[in-house]
Amino acid sequence: MRWMALYSCVPSRKGRGERYHVRMSNAVSPPILKFVPDADTPQLGTFAGLPAVRVHDLQGASAVVLLHGAHVVSWVDATGSERLYLSPWSKFQAGTAVRGGIPVIFPQFSTQGPLPRHGLARTREWVLTQCEGESARFTFTSDASTLGVWPFEFACELHVALVSDGLDVQLTVHNHSAQAFSFAAALHTYLAIPAFEGASLEGLQGCAFTDAHSTQAQRELAPLLRFSEPLDRVYYDLEHPLTLRSQSTALDVSQQGFVDAVVWNPGPEGAAQTPDFAPDAHTHFVCVEAAAIGHPPALKPGGQWQGSQRLRRI
Numbered sequence: 001m002r003w004m005a006l007y008s009c010v011p012s013r014k015g016r017g018e019r020y021h022v023r024m025s026n027a028v029s030p031p032i033l034k035f036v037p038d039a040d041t042p043q044l045g046t047f048a049g050l051p052a053v054r055v056h057d058l059q060g061a062s063a064v065v066l067l068h069g070a071h072v073v074s075w076v077d078a079t080g081s082e083r084l085y086l087s088p089w090s091k092f093q094a095g096t097a098v099r100g101g102i103p104v105i106f107p108q109f110s111t112q113g114p115l116p117r118h119g120l121a122r123t124r125e126w127v128l129t130q131c132e133g134e135s136a137r138f139t140f141t142s143d144a145s146t147l148g149v150w151p152f153e154f155a156c157e158l159h160v161a162l163v164s165d166g167l168d169v170q171l172t173v174h175n176h177s178a179q180a181f182s183f184a185a186a187l188h189t190y191l192a193i194p195a196f197e198g199a200s201l202e203g204l205q206g207c208a209f210t211d212a213h214s215t216q217a218q219r220e221l222a223p224l225l226r227f228s229e230p231l232d233r234v235y236y237d238l239e240h241p242l243t244l245r246s247q248s249t250a251l252d253v254s255q256q257g258f259v260d261a262v263v264w265n266p267g268p269e270g271a272a273q274t275p276d277f278a279p280d281a282h283t284h285f286v287c288v289e290a291a292a293i294g295h296p297p298a299l300k301p302g303g304q305w306q307g308s309q310r311l312r313r314i
């Protein structure tokens, strides 16, 4: 199909997103990021100048996914509320990670290996392979540029689907190599919160965790995690779904295949030091990431692995 070929192209660096690349200190309000549909195929279009797909359902929910990174940049629930945080100061350009939404992390988490931070998937162009009303599917396949830095042939698929009161995102990894490989992966979801004060995450009590600010393995004792200070933790072997609450909103965050979860908030200093965040960005989101880090999945030749995260409004 014409548009599938079209959207597998590397987008131009001269997209409209260029104007978001620097913080405009005199800006009265942040730039508005929205999906601009194509005239002839309204499910397809652009977002911040990059090729994008919009899925929607009969209840009024919608999601927008860039082909760049198969990056979900928006999920509006059936009440019309945006549930993902996307930084208005994010860059939207080839080879660069988008700040916010749902970055796909593969095959390396953070700096835990020789690859670029958080691996290869979030900065590459994916191909749209299916787009039907409430869901869309994307693939990212090894090529000369990935083989140059990670010597395995693979295919990743991302399936993004609106479901009753929620959003499902499923990552599938196929090993197309003649050798086995293992990898780390995560759906690095930035969940929007109406208020930082009083926000809480429930469901981690009893889990072992490591904290980026400490070398000791620890165990979570608190029934509710609060966000009064910077937080950067990997929780291992989750046993329960999580619930994020802020003011009158609540979201169930559940996962399958992914057994770990990363919880991250950069705090005021972290936000101020990160050029693609507004200085108060840390008050607008909490990252709750479905992750496979502690026991990196190992795939034999021909093998496949699946992990998913479901966000459900409650």
Ligand SMILES: O=P(O)(O)OC[C@H]1O[C@H](O)[C@H](O)[C@@H](O)[C@@H]1O
Pocket: 097, 110, 117, 118, 212, 232, 233, 262, 263, 264, 287
């Ligand atoms: O700035 P990025 O590469 O997008 O990473 C953002 C964050 O991702 C994860 O949550 C890591 O645990 C953090 O240490 C990291 O700061």
